């Protein structure tokens with residue numbers, strides 16, 4: 001549904017004033033995500049949610065203001081550029097306003113506050129979480145001003161991919177799509193279908209351990225070969241097709257046997273100290289699969305029981321983490337994706 005054009009400045013201002021008088025602050029949350037899931041380079045992604053309630057994702061607060069401003073808070077705020085003009089949230093706002101402005105829709109300004117909870121260059125979809133929280137927040141916030149959402153889900157996801165691509169160096173939806181939509185998503189990248197939501201194994205636990213070092217996605221893409229061999233191409237295609245079929249038929253054993261990475265892991269693991277030892281421990285202690293989350297350094301292990309997941313998480317905490325910014329969480333898939341709530345409530 002397209003936004004209706006602003007018919008009357010007076011009506012609009014009335015809505016705005018009501019919202020201002022209510023002092024409304026909307027908070028958007030966008031979860032961490034794992035790109036690739038080993039077997040689906042750039043094509044598969046999953047949203048993650050720690051089972052202990054830890055907030056693993058970014059939040060953006062929005063409130064009406066006379067002019068745009070951005071405040072950056074949170075554990076990883078100091079890792080972002082000091083110049084807020086270059087912050088991705090500012091870029092999201094400017095882009096959002098411009099696209100609507102080009103259609104003749106004039107909107108009042110907002111003050112945005114980014115709570116940067118996710119580490120940058122972690123492989124947990126940190127830039128995607130900021131982009132998704134900002135754009136989903138803007139869409140829902142201005143829906144309250146306009147009376148309907150400015151962009152539908154498909155249009156917004158396109159914008160999310162474009163904006164996230166400005167940070168990671170190329171457009172790939174395997175973080176923004178699961179982060180926005182939730183669950184496990186497969187990229188279709190067609191004009192009317194960008195991403196598909198896949199069935200999952202509800203009893204799986206996903207251990208996600210961030211080592212604390214930084215790996216830039218752009219650099220981790222640079223080290224990949226520009227060509228893929230014929231045998232690897234065939235294996236990649238077979239694995240992805242069989243995995244999706246196994247998900248639909250809930251054939252866990254077959255699905256798990258497809259979860260290997262022929263595209264990126266052989267090259268990227270050299271960037272990750274203790275990767276091989278971590279895989280060995282995880283697989284010897286009941287993990288069904290183990291791999292690099294996105295472009296790393298976060299690694300993930302899939303388990304079908306909580307005790308094993310906790311044991312692997314603890315071992316990774318003690319052996320894979322390299323400094324005090326690292327962490328390890330036992331997660332399940334975040335089926336909701338991005339959400340908004342009234343921050344005043």
Ligand code: HSE
Nearest residue numbers: 035042174217294295
């Ligand atoms: N698919 C991307 C990559 C995800 O592996 O480069 C980055 O998080």
